[in-house]
């Protein structure tokens with residue numbers, strides 16, 4: 001019996017060495033010390049021993065059980081320690097690893113050029129106002145001295161939504177809304193989208209952007225118009241820039257001009273950016289027509305003003321040497337990321 005016990009002990013200790021996880025450990029524990037385990041089995045046989053042997057064997061059994069329990073406990077602690085180490089190793093943050101790069105957004109070139117432009121006009125005392133893109137015929141045409149059947153309507157192919165509503169073809173509609181709601185002195189710019197039923201090509205898009213400007217006060221003259229617009233052109237294109245005023249026609253201004261700047265790329269020699277003209281047309285402008293002032297309740301005998309409409313897309317493509325206006329609307333990130 002003693003031998004059997006020693007053998008069991010030796011076997012158990014041996015098996016313990018091969019145990020790798022808790023499941024294996026529990027199984028072994030049950031196999032040896034469980035209710036139907038090997039040690040229990042041997043104990044049952046004690047009844048057959050002579051009486052004087054029993055206490056000795058009893059002691060031995062207890063010693064072995066105690067020893068095995070200690071060893072089991074140690075192995076269990078080892079397993080737990082190893083699991084903990086593995087978990088910590090897995091959860092450890094390696095601070096020497098390179099960080100994850102996050103892509104940050106950037107302003108669209110139209111937005112960043114608009115910001116520059118707004119800064120220039122705000123520094124000259126202008127307010128920035130918003131106007132609706134869905135307009136009535138009245139604000140887009142009639143109040144701007146373009147009555148029904150006026151030929152000027154044909155030059156701006158209009159998207160009509162209903163008989164009454166249309167997509168504005170020009171930000172000039174914002175002039176009327178401002179003059180209806182403010183008393184002179186007025187000094188505003190109003191940037192926004194405008195729409196015309198144009199075929200898409202490298203220089204045309206059915207949606208594009210204008211920045212309207214309006215100044216109304218006592219004694220405003222063509223000199224003020226020239227001064228403000230020359231200053232604007234030099235700030236945006238550089239101090240060397242030459243500015244040219246050409247006579248033009250708009251129904252809501254009289255006299256009217258178109259304003260060109262010398263091409264900053266070739267200095268006026270002619271190149272790809274200015275299409276060999278040496279000049280780039282950037283805006284239309286003029287003295288606000290007395291009919292327009294009067295229609296908004298501003299007495300043209302007392303007040304006068306000038307207005308201008310800047311083509312923001314043109315400004316952006318020439319400033320950044322972008323050859324095709326469609327790039328501004330396609331939102332291809334490979335293109336846009338060059339500006340952020």
Ligand code: PHE
Pocket residue numbers: 169170171172213250253284285286307308309310
């Ligand atoms: N609204 C005109 C256009 O779209 C531009 C303009 C604005 C002209 C203001 C004169 C005054 O062509």
